[in-house]
Amino acid sequence: MKAKANVAIIGTGNIGCDLLAKIMHSKTLSCTLFTGRNYDSKGMRFARDLGVNVSNRSIDAIVDNPQICDIVFDATTASSHITHAPILKALKKYTIDLTPSLIGKMCIPCINSDECLNVPNINMVTCGGQATVPLAYAIAQLYPQVDYFEIVSSISSKSAGPGTRDNIDEFTQTTKKALLEFTHCKDAKALIIINPAEPPIIMNNTVYAILSKPDIRAVSQAIHEMVVKIQQYVPGYKIILDPIYNNSVLSVMSQVTGKGDYLPPYSGNLDIITSAAVAMAEKYATHAME
Numbered sequence: 001m002k003a004k005a006n007v008a009i010i011g012t013g014n015i016g017c018d019l020l021a022k023i024m025h026s027k028t029l030s031c032t033l034f035t036g037r038n039y040d041s042k043g044m045r046f047a048r049d050l051g052v053n054v055s056n057r058s059i060d061a062i063v064d065n066p067q068i069c070d071i072v073f074d075a076t077t078a079s080s081h082i083t084h085a086p087i088l089k090a091l092k093k094y095t096i097d098l099t100p101s102l103i104g105k106m107c108i109p110c111i112n113s114d115e116c117l118n119v120p121n122i123n124m125v126t127c128g129g130q131a132t133v134p135l136a137y138a139i140a141q142l143y144p145q146v147d148y149f150e151i152v153s154s155i156s157s158k159s160a161g162p163g164t165r166d167n168i169d170e171f172t173q174t175t176k177k178a179l180l181e182f183t184h185c186k187d188a189k190a191l192i193i194i195n196p197a198e199p200p201i202i203m204n205n206t207v208y209a210i211l212s213k214p215d216i217r218a219v220s221q222a223i224h225e226m227v228v229k230i231q232q233y234v235p236g237y238k239i240i241l242d243p244i245y246n247n248s249v250l251s252v253m254s255q256v257t258g259k260g261d262y263l264p265p266y267s268g269n270l271d272i273i274t275s276a277a278v279a280m281a282e283k284y285a286t287h288a289m290e
Contacts, residue, residue, distance in 0.1 A: 003289075004026070004027075004028055004029055004030040004285070005028060005029055005030070005070050005071055005281070005284075005285035005288065005289070006030055006031075006032040006068065006069045006070050006071070007023060007029050007030065007031055007032065007069055007070070007071040007072070007073060007281060008031070008032060008033035008034075008035065008061075008062055008068060008069035008071070008072045008073070009023075009031060009033070009034050009035070009072075009073045009075060010035055010036070010058060010059055010062075010072065010073065010074050010075065010076055010084065011036060011073075011074065011075030011076040011098075012034060012035070012036035012037075012038070012041050012043030012044050012047070013043055013075065013161055013162070014043075014159075014161050014262070014263060014267075014270055015075040015098055015270055015273070015274060016034070016036070016043055016073070016075040017042075017043045017046050017047075017262045017263075018261055018262040018263050018267075018270055018271065018274045019073050019075060019098075019274050019277065019278065020034055020046070020047060020050070020052065020262070021261035021262035022259075022261050022274060022275065022278045023278060023281075024050060025261070026278065026282060028282045028285045028286060029071070029278070029281055029282060029285060031052050032053055032068050032069055033052075033053050033054075033055060033061060033062065033068050033069055034047040034052050034053065034054045034055075035054065035055040035056070035057060035058055035059070035061045035062070036055075036056060036058060037056055037058055038056060039054070039056040044056070046262075053068075058076075059083075059084050059087060059088075062088070062091065062093070063087065063091070066091050066093075069093065070093070070094065070285075070288070071093065071094045071095075071096065071281050071284065071285070072088055072093045072094070072095050072096070073096050073098060073277060073281070074088075074095060074096070074097045074098060074099060075098045075099075076099060077099055077166060077167060078099040078100050078101040078102075078167055078170045079101075080099070081097050081099045081101040081103060082101060082103065085097070085101070085103045085104070085121055088120075088121070089120050089121065092120070093120075094120065094281075094284055094288075095120060095121040095122070096122055096124065096277050096280055096281055097121060097122065097123045097124060098124050098273055098274070098277055099123075099167065099170075100123075100125070100126050100167050100170035100171050100173070100174035100175075101123060101170070101174075102123065102170075102173075102174055102177065103121060103123060104119065104120075104121030104122045104123040105119045105121065105122050105123065106122075106123050106125050106129075106177070106178050106181060106182075107122040107123060107124055107125070107276075107280060108125065108129070108130060108133050108134060108137075108178070108182065108276070109233060109276050109279050109280055109283075110134050110226060110229035110230050110232075110233075111133070111134060111137055111182060112182075113279075113280060113283055116280060117283065117284055117287050122280060123174075124273050124276055124277050124280075125174055125175065125178045125273075126171045126174050126175045126178075126190075126273070127153065127155070127203070127269040127270065127272055127273045128151060128153035128171065128175045128190060128192055128205065128269070129174065129175040129178045129179075129190075130234075130272045130273050130276050131153060131203065131205040131237070131254055131256055131268075131269075131272055132151040132153065132175070132179075132190075132205050132207050132254070133151075133175075133178050133179060133182050133183075134226045134229070134230055135205075135207045135223055135226060135252055135254065136149045136151070136179055136182070136183050136185075136207055136209065137182045137183055137226070138219075138222040138223050138225070138226040139183075139207070139209050139211075139214075139219060139222070139223075139250065139252075140182075140183035140184065140185065141222065142214070142215075142218055142219060142222055143209075143211050143214060144184065145211065146183065146185050146209050146210065146211045147185060147186045147187065147210060147211075148185060148186065148187050148188065148189075148209070148210045149179050149183060149185050149188045149189075149207065149208065149209050150188065150189045150190075150191075150207075150208040151175065151179065151188075151189075151190050151191070151205065151206065151207050151208070152191045152192075152193065152205070152206045152208075153190075153191070153192050153193070153203065153204070153205045153269070154192075154193040154195055154201065154203065154204045154205075155192065155193070155194060155195065155201070155203050155268075155269040156194075156195060156197070156200035156201050156202075156203075156266050156267070156269075157194050157195060157196040157197075157200070158200045158264075158266070158267075159200065159203075159263065159264075159266060159267035159268075159269055159270055160194045160269075164269075165194075168192065171190070171192055172190045172191065172192065173190075175190035176188045176189060176190045199266075200264070200266040201266065202255055202256070202257050202265070202266050202268055203255065203256040203257075203266075203267075203268035203269040203272070204240070204253060204254070204255050205253065205254045205255070205256070206241075206251060206252070206253045207251070207252050207253075207254075208249055208250070208251050209249070209250040209251075210248055210249055210250075211248070211250060212248065213245075214243075214245055214250055216243055216244075216245055219243045219250065219252075220242055220243050223239065223242075223243060223252055224239065227239055227254075232279075233275050233276060233278075233279035234256065234271070234272050234275045234276070235259070236256055236257035236258060236259060236265070236268060236271065237254065237255075237256050237268075237272065238254065238255055238257075239252065239253070239254055239255075240253050240254065240255045241253035255268070256268030256269065256271065256272050257271075258270065258271030258272075259271055259275070
């Protein structure tokens with residue numbers, strides 16, 4: 001049996017903890033370091049209870065012991081990753097960035113995972129990007145002439161922690177850039193709605209495209225083929241409104257229910273980005289061991 005790849009997680013909030021919970025179930029990854037700033041935080045206690053090696057020295061714990069890991073997940077903030085990225089590059093660590101920093105190569109596993117295996121830093125875009133860009137991409141493959149895409153992601157207030165709230169501007173800009181890059185449309189817009197409803201809502205996403213007289217049957221087939229790919233690493237992803245066309249606007253809606261590894265199932269917005277990140281780490285580990 002091949003050895004597991006060693007990974008470190010920087011950032012001990014909800015995203016870092018959900019990554020850790022998923023890695024504990026992985027057949028190809030082993031978490032050898034969970035590092036942040038506050039040794040007494042809820043995330044640190046969670047990791048210690050699992051018997052995971054922890055540190056309160058953030059990235060310095062990796063700098064002081066580079067051999068501790070092969071892969072690094074950065075689950076901090078966009079501004080922090082600006083500092084972390086060159087350090088991890090110098091250490092030659094395969095870096096998976098879960099912040100909307102726009103530094104690394106944008107990665108949507110169901111679209112470009114193979115292209116992301118040989119670059120030092122990949123960016124997982126945003127939760128909204130992971131949920132909507134694949135659908136926009138499927139539409140654009142059929143209709144490259146689409147000029148405009150707009151996406152709206154609605155998430156529960158309880159699943160939007162300080163990191164999400166502090167990065168709202170980066171969320172919209174990074175998701176917009178991903179739409180432009182993956183679909184080659186002329187313009188795009190991304191919106192996020194943080195809903196305080198009780199009980200908490202499950203993540204819902206709507207994709208709008210302006211185009212002329214699409215073949216709805218062909219669009220629906222392309223969408224559902226893409227959904228099958230997404231479900232390989234996000235089983236709680238599904239279409240809740242099949243493509244409809246009205247007044248030159250094509251619309252389709254998806255929903256994401258989380259696995260419940262660390263966070264409640266309504267936190268699909270966090271689950272989809274951590275699931276995508278772990279899927280890439282596992283693919284990289286397998287690729288590196290071949």
